Amino acid sequence: MGAKLSRFKRRRVEGRIKDAGKMQTVVNAFKTTSKASSSKVHPIDRGRFSPVSQDNVREIANEATWRKYFKTGEKAPQRDFEELLQAREIEKERITSSELHSTPSKARNIVYENMCEEEVYTECYFCRMVTGDTTIDCRICGRLAHLSCLQSRGFLGSENQLLAAQQAQQGSPIGWSCPECEDVSQLLSADEMQELMERFDQYDKNGDNEFNFEDFLQQSHPKMTEEANNPADRLKEFSEYDRDGDNTVTWEEFKFLEALRILRKASQSYLVKSLKPQEIEKIKNSFRDLDTFNTGVITMQAARRAFQTWTKTVGYKIPKLVANTKDTDFSLISWDRFIREHAFHVICARPNTVTIRHYLSSFDLT
Incomplete structure (x- = not known):
């Protein structure tokens, strides 16, 4: 009786050890897709460019695969956040190197790591005075203007211009464009x-x-x-x-x-060169929010989400047919290429469009 009890205890302990090993493979598979859990990017998005093949990453992110590891006891692939970061850095260098040979030097004037230098204005652009009158600042160039100066010079003659200035005075997140930037x-x-x-x-x-x-x-x-x-x-x-x-x-x-x-037919280098620092920072923030590794490189899928986020900040809502288009493009795009491709759209958003149709609606955004 004692011998049978001993064999039973031994088998039970061995079974628990085996089950513990299977559970560890499940934990490893979960860690593989959740290493950087604080980021906003989907785990599949992070893993597509690691040394592990694309098929393996899709498998690891699949619940059915976790069950397979639990049943069979197979060892799940191990990846580290640092490895993913290193792979992304290598890919960034490759993309940047290829773009340097194909892009005119004038287009490469947007630094990703640092903020663009913005000039600080303290006086009205028109009367050159600092008074207690109500002022609003241009969301494009940052210059200040008195509402009284704008009205006296006829810059608030239309309903669209007047409402844009009034909403900017009330703290609208879209802001107001001065007559010079709007044109x-x-x-x-x-x-x-x-x-x-x-x-x-x-x-x-x-x-x-x-x-x-x-x-x-x-x-x-x-x-x-x-x-x-x-x-x-x-x-x-x-x-x-x-x-x-x-x-x-x-x-x-x-x-x-x-x-x-x-x-729309102008060169990308000319359009990028025409952008103002505040315009660049606004669209860069949308790009940086999805740059998990802070390398200046994200996926095309994330780039489209960044662009959609930016359009909302300038008062334009992308139509549902465009916004809901399924996107499975996991290739990479650098910040330099992103800003070049969307420089025209940034310029399209300059005019005030409170009571009129947005100019982005007249051009293809896909």
């Missing part, structure tokens, strides 16, 4: 501006600085196809200019949209 046509050359004015004069026959849909229809080009001159298509084109929906297109509405269409 994206200042980034055009003299020849391009001359061409825009000549095109606008073709529509504005009576010289009242605006045109309606009838004026727009009269300028159908004779060489255009009958389908292109279709009134329904022309109305849709007219609506792109008519941002406030009052059935008339002013010089400002025409100028802003056409200027952005021209800038």
